[in-house]
Amino acid sequence: MKKPIFVLLFMATAFSFQSATAQVRVGININIGEQPRWRPAGYDYVEYYYLPDIESYYYVPSHQFIYFSNGRWVFSATLPYRYRSYNLYTGIKIVINRPNAYQYYPEHKMRYGNRKIRHDNGRHNGWYKKQKRHH
Numbered sequence: 696m697k698k699p700i701f702v703l704l705f706m707a708t709a710f711s712f713q714s715a716t717a718q719v720r721v722g723i724n725i726n727i728g729e730q731p732r733w734r735p736a737g738y739d740y741v742e743y744y745y746l747p748d749i750e751s752y753y754y755v756p757s758h759q760f761i762y763f764s765n766g767r768w769v770f771s772a773t774l775p776y777r778y779r780s781y782n783l784y785t786g787i788k789i790v791i792n793r794p795n796a797y798q799y800y801p802e803h804k805m806r807y808g809n810r811k812i813r814h815d816n817g818r819h820n821g822w823y824k825k826q827k828r829h830h
Contacts, residue, residue, distance in 0.1 A: 758772065772794070
């Protein structure tokens with residue numbers, strides 16, 4: 696009688712462990728596949744891209760651009776018409792992993808106005824230049 700209970704207990708434990716492991720893997724990789732095609736190389740996880748050329752943001756989890764219009768922040772799947780000629784592939788992109796990054800727009804504008812690609816992970820006091828890659 697003890698043997699069947701032990702086997703059932705062992706199987707239940709093994710199943711719940713596999714389930715938990717699968718859930719963790721999904722949680723870790725969830726952002727990797729969602730990155731836009733125009734992203735800079737070398738980043739597995741990005742919450743926001745700041746696009747200083749057009750003073751806008753791109754929020755990766757919801758695939759939305761965030762830009763200021765008529766006194767408020769607008770969330771949209773596309774950029775407004777005024778940016779129709781902007782090239783996302785060649786434009787400067789700043790990686791920002793900080794909740795509600797657009798709320799820090801004055802700080803980002805001051806720091807990144809006309810600089811090259813940089814990274815801010817939200818935990819450092821410094822800003823780090825992204826190295827040029829050879830093609």
